[in-house]
Amino acid sequence: RKEVEQDPGPFNVPEGATVAFNCTYSNSASQSFFWYRQDCRKEPKLLMSVYSSGNEDGRFTAQLNRASQYISLLIRDSKLSDSATYLCVVNSLTTSGTYKYIFGTGTRLKVLA
Amino acid sequence: DGGITQSPKYLFRKEGQNVTLSCEQNLNHDAMYWYRQDPGQGLRLIYYSQIVNDFQKGDIAEGYSVSREKKESFPLTVTSAQKNPTAFYLCASSTGGSGYEQYFGPGTRLTVT
Numbered sequence: 001r002k003e004v005e006q007d008p009g010p011f012n013v014p015e016g017a018t019v020a021f022n023c024t025y026s027n028s029a030s031q032s033f034f035w036y037r038q039d040c041r042k043e044p045k046l047l048m049s050v051y052s053s054g055n056e057d058g059r060f061t062a063q064l065n066r067a068s069q070y071i072s073l074l075i076r077d078s079k080l081s082d083s084a085t086y087l088c089v090v091n092s093l094t095t096s097g098t099y100k101y102i103f104g105t106g107t108r109l110k111v112l113a
Numbered sequence: 114d115g116g117i118t119q120s121p122k123y124l125f126r127k128e129g130q131n132v133t134l135s136c137e138q139n140l141n142h143d144a145m146y147w148y149r150q151d152p153g154q155g156l157r158l159i160y161y162s163q164i165v166n167d168f169q170k171g172d173i174a175e176g177y178s179v180s181r182e183k184k185e186s187f188p189l190t191v192t193s194a195q196k197n198p199t200a201f202y203l204c205a206s207s208t209g210g211s212g213y214e215q216y217f218g219p220g221t222r223l224t225v226t
């Protein structure tokens with residue numbers, strides 16, 4: 001089982017739609033969680049951190065469910081510019097005492113006009 | 114402007130040659146990381162460094178080497194021992210510890226023929 005799993009998509013949605021992605025993680029001791037956005041042939045850019053109580057940033061809402069070990073990202077009122085790959089990232093403490101970021105393979109979103 | 118720079122953006126080499134990829138940050142971050150991304154794949158950790166003069170192997174360190182002589186700099190050498198070096202290489206930095214996001218440089222696309 002992969003440490004962080006995402007549905008690769010693509011999710012093709014019309015402009016204005018609401019779309020949600022889930023990401024599951026296997027390490028119950030994972031401590032922090034993030035969503036990144038990656039455009040084609042570019043570097044990942046931080047979209048938002050994910051907090052235990054859930055958090056919202058404009059049209060984007062992130063949720064964490066520690067009991068079921070998944071995080072989610074909801075995008076409301078999709079724009080053409082939201083088309084990208086969304087990466088789920090989990091930060092966990094390793095046995096050597098350092099923190100390691102584990103990346104999912106990403107979910108591809110295409111917003112259609 | 115604070116950020117991470119990587120150079121060059123595109124690099125072409127012949128098989129059998131070592132090549133060094135540059136990564137510099139002026140964010141005053143303690144931790145730096147090197148990842149490799151192949152088409153349709155997630156990011157895989159090559160090496161990371163939590164502090165100057167110290168670094169650890171990631172999941173795919175074979176055929177690579179690094180140094181961390183200065184806080185700002187974390188160069189990666191792709192040696193001739195790396196069997197499939199053609200990939201997109203991403204450098205990242207973070208404050209270190211749990212809860213802190215990573216910031217990425219623009220990446221270097223290496224092609225070895």
